[in-house]
Each structure stands twice: as structure tokens, then as C-alpha cells.
Amino acid sequence: MSQVEDFLSKEDEQEIVEAIRVAEKNTSGEIRVHIEKTTSKAHFDRALEVFHELRMDETKLKNGVLLYFAVEDKNFVICGDKGINDLVSDDFWDCTKDIMSNHFKSGNFKQGIVDGITNAGEQLKKYFPWSEGDTNELSNEISKG
Numbered sequence: 001m002s003q004v005e006d007f008l009s010k011e012d013e014q015e016i017v018e019a020i021r022v023a024e025k026n027t028s029g030e031i032r033v034h035i036e037k038t039t040s041k042a043h044f045d046r047a048l049e050v051f052h053e054l055r056m057d058e059t060k061l062k063n064g065v066l067l068y069f070a071v072e073d074k075n076f077v078i079c080g081d082k083g084i085n086d087l088v089s090d091d092f093w094d095c096t097k098d099i100m101s102n103h104f105k106s107g108n109f110k111q112g113i114v115d116g117i118t119n120a121g122e123q124l125k126k127y128f129p130w131s132e133g134d135t136n137e138l139s140n141e142i143s144k145g
Contacts, residue, residue: 015114
């Protein structure tokens with residue numbers, strides 16, 4: 001499973017996009033998933049770079065969340081924007097990471113990502129509830145590097 005295309009089936013990808021859509025129904029937060037093969041950079045640094053490349057730092061409330069995956073490196077990062085990080089504790093994403101890691105250890109990548117998105121949506125809802133007039137500021141599609 002060295003190729004990004006082999007990481008998830010088309011059906012898996014559709015389920016992930018749907019999970020984002022459902023999660024974003026309850027929050028003004030924006031969730032994206034980015035998958036790439038590998039990176040020579042520190043994973044967190046690369047995730048921040050992708051965060052900016054996807055213009056996730058341009059949301060009105062600075063409440064974007066990126067789930068970044070380097071599949072060949074067997075590594076992932078959850079990266080939240082300033083609006084979230086200013087309000088939450090440093091370990092805010094730990095429960096989401098734990099849920100995802102447990103699925104990944106048993107090879108269930110799609111379910112790990114879906115559950116991570118669902119959990120992220122629940123966490124975001126507490127701080128950034130959906131309100132009348134909210135628009136989907138960012139694409140729900142999976143980006144690939």
C-alpha cells in the first residue's frame with residue numbers, strides 16, 4: 001500500500017467526504033483531509049504548509065481543521081487554526097487522535113478517518129456551533145499530494 005491511490009477505495013473516499021458534510025452540519029468549523037505518500041519535512045511542519053496551501057487559514061472564524069496523512073511514513077497530524085487553538089487546551093485533539101490510532105493499528109484506515117472527522121465535528125460544535133447563515137467555506141473533497 002505504498003501509493004496514495006491505494007490507501008482508500010473510491011467508496012471509502014465518498015464515505016469520508018460524507019462524514020465531513022455531516023460533521024459540518026453542526027459546526028461552523030471547516031474540516032479537510034489531505035493524503036500524501038511521504039514527506040521529507042517534519043510531519044507537523046508539512047501539515048501546516050498544506051493547511052496554508054489549501055487556504056484553510058482564510059476561514060472567517062479561523063476554525064479550520066486539517067487531518068493530514070503521510071501514508072508511507074505511517075504518520076498523521078491534526079492541525080487546527082488559531083481560532084480553535086486560542087480557545088482550547090493543548091491536549092484538545094488527543095481523544096480524536098486516540099480514536100483514529102486505535103482503528104489504524106488494526107488496519108481500518110477509512111473507519112479511523114471517519115470516526116476522527118465525527119469526533120472533530122463534535123469537539124468543534126462546543127466552541128463553534130452552526131448558526132443561521134453559515135456557509136461551507138472550504139471544499140469537503142479529499143486533497144492529495
